[in-house]
Amino acid sequence: MSSGTGVPGGGGGSTVVLGEQDVARALTRVAHEILERNKGGADVVVLGIPTRGVPLAQRLAERLAAVEPGVVAEQIVGALDVTMYRDDLAQHPTRAIGRTVEPPAGIDGRVVVLVDDVLFSGRTIRAALDAINDLGRPKAVQLAVLVDRGHRELPIRADYVGKNLPTSTAERVRVLLAESDGSDAVLIEGGE
Amino acid sequence: MRHLLSTTDLDTAAAVHVLDTASQMAATQGRQIKKLPTLRGRTVVNLFFEDSTRTRISFETAAKRLSADVINFAAKGSSVSKGESLKDTALTLEAMGADAIVIRHQASGAPHTLAHAGWTEAAVLNAGDGTHQHPTQALLDAFTIRRHLKGTAANRDGVGSDLSGLHIAVVGDVLHSRVARSNVDLLHTLGARVTVVAPPTLLPVGIEPWPCAVSYHLDEVLADRPDAVMMLRVQRERMSTSGGGFFPGPLEYTRLYGLDARRLAMLPEHAIVMHPGPMNRGLEISADAADSPRSVIVEQVANGVAVRMAALYLLLAGDGDATGQARTPAELLVPTTQEATR
Numbered sequence: 001m002s003s004g005t006g007v008p009g010g011g012g013g014s015t016v017v018l019g020e021q022d023v024a025r026a027l028t029r030v031a032h033e034i035l036e037r038n039k040g041g042a043d044v045v046v047l048g049i050p051t052r053g054v055p056l057a058q059r060l061a062e063r064l065a066a067v068e069p070g071v072v073a074e075q076i077v078g079a080l081d082v083t084m085y086r087d088d089l090a091q092h093p094t095r096a097i098g099r100t101v102e103p104p105a106g107i108d109g110r111v112v113v114l115v116d117d118v119l120f121s122g123r124t125i126r127a128a129l130d131a132i133n134d135l136g137r138p139k140a141v142q143l144a145v146l147v148d149r150g151h152r153e154l155p156i157r158a159d160y161v162g163k164n165l166p167t168s169t170a171e172r173v174r175v176l177l178a179e180s181d182g183s184d185a186v187l188i189e190g191g192e
Numbered sequence: 193m194r195h196l197l198s199t200t201d202l203d204t205a206a207a208v209h210v211l212d213t214a215s216q217m218a219a220t221q222g223r224q225i226k227k228l229p230t231l232r233g234r235t236v237v238n239l240f241f242e243d244s245t246r247t248r249i250s251f252e253t254a255a256k257r258l259s260a261d262v263i264n265f266a267a268k269g270s271s272v273s274k275g276e277s278l279k280d281t282a283l284t285l286e287a288m289g290a291d292a293i294v295i296r297h298q299a300s301g302a303p304h305t306l307a308h309a310g311w312t313e314a315a316v317l318n319a320g321d322g323t324h325q326h327p328t329q330a331l332l333d334a335f336t337i338r339r340h341l342k343g344t345a346a347n348r349d350g351v352g353s354d355l356s357g358l359h360i361a362v363v364g365d366v367l368h369s370r371v372a373r374s375n376v377d378l379l380h381t382l383g384a385r386v387t388v389v390a391p392p393t394l395l396p397v398g399i400e401p402w403p404c405a406v407s408y409h410l411d412e413v414l415a416d417r418p419d420a421v422m423m424l425r426v427q428r429e430r431m432s433t434s435g436g437g438f439f440p441g442p443l444e445y446t447r448l449y450g451l452d453a454r455r456l457a458m459l460p461e462h463a464i465v466m467h468p469g470p471m472n473r474g475l476e477i478s479a480d481a482a483d484s485p486r487s488v489i490v491e492q493v494a495n496g497v498a499v500r501m502a503a504l505y506l507l508l509a510g511d512g513d514a515t516g517q518a519r520t521p522a523e524l525l526v527p528t529t530q531e532a533t534r
Contacts, residue, residue: 134223
């Protein structure tokens with residue numbers, strides 16, 4: 001891990017806490033944990049929360065499919081946009097609405113694993129739980145995040161965590177993914 | 193975006209953004225639960241000085257699907273018909289805490305006055321003013337055109353694209369039509385080539401600077417193979433000499449400017465037929481054309497709800513802008529990252 005290295009373009013004081021290999025290992029571990037907890041992948045669907053949860057969900061689905069016979073990645077992956085369910089819409093300039101894509105078989109009676117890059121206040125996940133309600137009735141909802149940075153404002157906790165990352169509220173956690181940013185990395189910025 | 197008064201307020205990127213948002217709204221309307229909590233606690237007033245059941249229902253449906261509270265205010269039978277001014281009505285609505293006012297008025301410019309006179313803090317949506325503008329109608333038309341002519345199997349609504357390369361004919365009473373005005377502006381902004389077709393008497397004086405071609409001959413324009421034909425409603429009261437004598441009679445109008453089976457057959461395979469409704473079957477459009485598979489008239493109505501949901505969302509959701517500064521249409525485009533509060 002290249003901890004402590006400044007990243008070009010990342011501004012002053014940014015620290016890499018997870019590199020490409022670390023992200024890959026964390027996702028592989030989370031995929032195995034999902035299969036272990038749910039005793040296989042038969043009922044599991046993964047829903048990514050835009051924007052960076054979506055490629056993470058895609059990668060998780062591919063890992064699940066690689067490990068578990070009978071699981072097809074395209075059949076179990078989807079995206080869940082939560083913009084219209086947020087409780088802070090009035091406090092911020094208008095947000096662009098993302099896409100919601102249900103897995104082909106829907107989510108009724110399945111175990112839905114929500115996937116996001118960073119877990120912080122928990123408000124996004126609260127919104128996601130509302131959004132799922134309007135889509136259908138899953139058997140259970142679980143939460144997988146790449147980074148848990150703490151500072152929860154709601155009683156929400158992740159079932160699967162790539163990396164626990166204690167931060168101060170002044171710091172900013174940035175997740176870069178190859179799909180949108182060219183390479184995989186988790187950075188901490190600011191904090192002074 | 194603070195208000196939506198005219199399609200000229202939108203630049204290309206802003207217009208595409210509204211259409212893309214409408215596409216996401218439309219996607220939620222296929223679900224079993226169509227209602228979203230997005231505008232919970234917000235109040236939308238439908239202020240209609242002119243009767244228009246369809247437009248009002250469309251706005252009402254859109255607001256309710258976003259969980260806003262809706263108040264319908266029809267001027268007929270209210271104090272407005274007894275002489276209350278627009279200003280006093282606006283002050284009343286402001287006092288009642290309206291967050292958005294959807295206004296339909298017979299006077300061109302009334303929504304502009306309401307938005308800029310300082311009587312109300314509410315966002316103003318123009319739902320048709322006089323012969324001036326009807327922006328949500330133009331947006332839903334553009335949405336429908338984009339869906340049919342730019343959509344692909346993978347991207348059904350043509351999300352992200354404009355209307356460049358398309359040729360659209362707008363046919364009929366352009367003189368009295370706010371739909372035509374709004375559409376010419378918006379379609380041009382989105383990169384389409386527009387031709388308006390009408391008898392000379394039904395074209396406004398000073399049409400030259402409009403960003404469109406003008407023709408008096410429908411057959412010639414159809415021979416040019418337009419990608420979409422938008423028929424405008426001809427009001428029956430304008431047909432006789434007492435109504436202004438814009439043309440000699442319905443029969444002649446139908447023969448020269450009506451979309452019938454013969455003209456329908458002249459259209460290219462992919463072309464679509466549009467009409468803002470309500471139609472005069474047998475006058476500007478024949479039953480053959482109205483009911484043909486290429487007619488998207490009923491779909492326009494459904495798309496109207498999605499487009500109005502998008503407009504209400506974009507005007508109201510981010511209303512509590514901390515700076516309190518009015519945002520320009522261009523700023524509406526900067527999608528906020530969702531990283532700040534996770």
